[in-house]
Amino acid sequence: MxxxxxxxxxxxxxxxxxxxxxxxxxxxxxxxxxxxxxxxxxxxxxxxxxxxxxxxxxTLGLQAAILTSGAIIGSVAAVQLLSLSTRRKR
CATH class of the missing domain: 1.10.287 (Helix Hairpins)
Structure with a gap:
């Protein structure tokens, strides 16, 4: 670690x-x-x-697919927001 x-x-x-x-x-x-x-x-x-x-x-189920999709979408959205904020500061 x-x-x-x-x-x-x-x-x-x-x-x-x-x-x-x-x-x-x-x-x-x-x-x-x-x-x-x-x-x-x-x-x-x-x-x-x-x-x-x-x-x-x-058998993983719909819930696992929804959670995974949500995590991916949330990560991409966070990166986009951070990218926009850092571009404005430059």
């Missing part, structure tokens, strides 16, 4: 030190998006390879 907090703190520190370089900001944004897409791909691959998960996929 501490390694995650440490990497996050180092990222914040480097971000503060290098924020004057707009090309680095764009690169960091692009790398973050590629990393998130890669993690989602690997997660999907892991679920797809798990025979037990696939066998029970139909």
């Amino acid at each position: 501490w390694i995650i907090v440490l990497f996050f703190a180092i990222g914040i520190l480097l971000g503060r030190l290098l924020r004057a370089h707009s090309s680095l900001i764009r690169l960091a944004d692009q790398l973050a998006m590629v990393s998130i897409l890669f993690l989602l791909f690997v997660l999907g691959l892991s679920v797809g390879l798990n025979q037990e998960a696939l066998a029970h996929f139909g």
Whole structure:
């Protein structure tokens, strides 16, 4: 757990030190998006390879699908709102 907090703190520190370089900001944004897409791909691959998960996929129920959809929609909305607020400050 501490390694995650440490990497996050180092990222914040480097971000503060290098924020004057707009090309680095764009690169960091692009790398973050590629990393998130890669993690989602690997997660999907892991679920797809798990025979037990696939066998029970139909029994997960409507509630699980609604909760998952709500989490995804909420996350996307939060990112969009934060993105808009940070663009206004620049």
